[in-house]
Amino acid sequence: MEGCLTKWMSFVLSFFVCAFSMSAFSFEQFSDAPSWVAHPDIPFEHTVPTEQVQDGIYYLLVDKQEHVENNQFHSYRRYVATIVNQQGIDEFSQINITHDPSYEDLAFHKLNVYREGETQNRIDTAQFQLLDIERELESQIYNQQKNLNVLLSDLRVGDTIEYSFSTIGQNPVYSNHYQYTTNLSWSVPVERLYVQINWFEQRPLYFQVFDSQSTYDAANVVNKVDSAAGQIFVVDQSRVAPVIAEDERPVWHSPWRKVEFSDSNNWQRISDWAVDLYRQKIVASPEVSALAKDFAKLPTQKQRISAALQFVQNEIRYVGIEFGVNSHLPSLPSETLARRYGDCKDKTVLLVALLQALNINAWPALVHTEKQQTIAQRLPAVYSFDHVIAKVELEGVTYWLDPTRSYQFGSIDEIYQPDYAFALVVAEGASTLESMRQQDNFSGIEMMETFTLDESYQVPVKLEVDTIYTGWKAAQQRRKLDSDGIAHVSKSYLDYYVGEFGKTTSMAELKVIDNKQSNQFRLQEKYQLEQFWQENDNSMSGYFDTSSVASYLNIPEESSRKYPLELTYPIKVKHQHVVNFATDDWHFDDEKFTEKNDFFDFTYNVEWRQSAKQLKITYQYQANASHVDAQQYDEYLAALKRVEDYQSYSIYKSTHEGVRKSVSA
Structure with a gap:
């Protein structure tokens, strides 16, 4: 989790051996700290905020330093923490440091335990092992990262542990671009935070302080000092209070303040970097051209785009070989086609090559699946993106297509694409982020439950369910x-x-009707309800509810919020109960209720057809927003409460009198 210090960064303090595929090697790279490193004091005099501590650890010092000179990239990390309780011993008994030896050199500097006024050097007694790991095997991503595992013995509650290490190197794919971002707050307290960036390059370094909702006056946080060698940027904060996040926030929202440094202040520079990576890769080999000719046999360009997209989605499996420069440098389309696997950039380049061979305008587009709209608030950087999709233009319409998604069929007009808000299109001259907002009014569920009631309460009720899924729901x-x-x-x-x-x-096997041409996925069920009728005092009652709609209208437990609330979006749901009666001695009043607001539209409609002896109860919901801002939360709660009594329906018949009907929440 981003706000949890112990699990927030790649240098983690918890041990995931069972999740790794590994082999062990000895580690012998020990040295003093680099000469450029500053040495902030450890705040041994402190009071532990025990009520705020998590995982039994209280961090006394989080020390992060960077040194950039002559395009050499150095990083230094030092952590000092006190074990507060037994859980802390379990958390800190093993230290794990992840790095990529294909371009980084790792050196370990210090491992001390402070106990009852004494300093114990534990480097000689701790076990150091360098492990091969594949941390993302389940996601089909392979890399060359290694994990330095440090196993400590004889730890006790009250011990303070200090360790430090450094790395030298940068992935060459970044072409000496620099960016660094670190938290200034977490979900746990920190006694002292120290960040120092030594920037000894001729080009300027830009910085800002921000969270998902605001930017701040960085001058009040970052102390900038000019020196003969360059510039030094320092953040030094004491008693950093925890920021407790609320659940169900949008993925893009981070309440933890950050400081960000970048040697770029415009997207043109990042675009040029990306164009250099992709320019020589988007070529149509004879094999790619032959495949494009097969798609060209289809009658329309839309059908050709759909066919090419589905081919890359379904015939090229997702596997990422992200060794060094391959983390960002795509493969040639012919290579991806031949091996039948690739990651997002490989699959996108193949799709773009196919479409360009069909004389369709298409380009790779860089996006971030989590930062989304907040990327526009960030400093431009080569680290700004974590995914690649395709931008396609046809007849004046822009389509955003993701060749890594699966189970997508039908027209490109009805293919769901998550809204990542902004994309940097990899094209000559692209100098700004491009909005990728598009309307999705087709993703959803349409469900009809048909109940057939017999004249006798003793006869089971027949239920037929017909559900159609569209868009991302399909x-x-x-x-x-x-x-x-x-x-x-x-x-x-x-x-x-x-x-x-x-x-x-169950009266029949589940029937599946998958109409891939229209991208509709349909399920049909048949049941016999033995206990539909419930006997009450002098009456028999039946109950219908709309769980498919009601699941989007649950009233949250909290009465107020500090941060945005995520909503399922896009989604539209229509749920209809059709009740067929055997006798004509029933009667119901027609009803209608509508609620429209900034967050959702909801309608409830009851229609009674006496001649057909049929009752229809229809519920419809459509989301209008992806989230609720904190300042709108009261309004959202009020809207939910207005629809609370219109999400179910009851029928009942007196065993002594005439017919009755009621609506219940």
């Missing part, structure tokens, strides 16, 4: 069925109705 259901299997999915649906109505029998 892709989600295809993936679920492939992953879980139809037997498991069928049982989970049956279990749901057992929970709703008691004893329930």
Whole structure:
């Protein structure tokens, strides 16, 4: 988690051996700290804020220093922490430092334990092992990172541990561009935070202080000092208070303040860097051209784009070989096509090459899947992006297509693409971020539950369920069925109705109708409800609710918020209960309720057709926003409460009198 110091950065303090694929090597790179390093004092005199401590560790000093000179990139890290309770011993008994030896040299400097006024040098007694790791195997990403594991013995509650290390080197793919960002607050307290950047280059270094909601006067945080060699930037803060984040925040929102440094202040420089990486890669080999000719046989350009996209999505499996420069440098389309695998940049370059061979305007586009709209607030940097998709232009319309997504079918007009807010298009002359907002009014669910009631309460009620999924919901259901299997999915649906109505029998196998041309995924179910009717005093009642809609209208427990609340978006849901009666002695009043606001639209409609002996209850929901700002939270809660009583319906019939009907929450 970003705000948790112990797990926030790549130099982690918790041990994940069981998750690693590894082999062990000895580690012998020990040295004194580099001469350029400053040595801030450890604040041994302090009071532990025990009520704020997490994981049994209180950080006395977080010391992060960078030194850049003659395009040599040095990093130094020093951590000092006190073990507050038994949990802290478990957390700090092993230290793990991750680096990439293909371009970084790692040196370990100090390992001290302070106990009862004495200093114990533990370098000679600790076990140091360098481990090969593949931390992202489950995501099909392979890299050359190694993990230095340091195993400490004889740790006790009250001990203070200090360790430091440094690295030299930068991934050459960055072409000497520099950017560094670090937190100025976390979800845990820190006694002292020290950050120093020695910038001894001729080009300027820019900096800012920010969080997801604001930027701050950096001059009040960063002390800039000119020296003969260059510039030194220092942040020195004491008693850093924790920032406790709320759950269900949007992925782009970070409440923890950060300081950011970059040698770029415009996106043109980053664009030029990206164009250099991609320029020689987007070429159509004979194999790529032959494949494009197959797609050219389709009658329209839209169909050709869809066919090329689906080919790359489904025929080129996702595997990332991210060794050194390959973390950002794409493969040739012919190589990706031949081996039938690639990561986001490889798959995107292949798709763009195919489309360009079809005389369709297409370019790679760099995005960040988590920063999203906040990237516009950040300093331009080569580290600004974590994903590559394709921008496609056709007949004056811009499409954003992701060749790493799967289970997407149908027209490109109805293919879901997450809104990452901004993209840097890899094209000559691109100098700004481009908005990638697009309207998605097709992703959703349409469900019809048809209940057939007999004249007798003793006869089971028949239920037929017909559900159509579109957009990202269709892709989600295809993936679920492939992953879980139809037997498991069928049982989970049956279990749901057992929970709703008691004893329930499935009357037919789950029917799957996957219309890939229209990108509609349809499921049909049939059940027999043995316990639909509930006997009350002098009446029998039946109950209908709309869980498919109500799940988006849950009222949060907290009465106020400090940070934004994430909403599911885009999504639209229509849920209809059709109730067919066997006799004509029933009667219901028509009803309609509508709620429209900045966050969602909701309608509730009851329609009674006496001649058909049929009752229809229809609920419709459509999200209008991806999140609720904190200052709008009261308004959002009020809207939820207005619709609270319109998410279910009850029917009942007196066993002594005439017919009655009621609506219940």
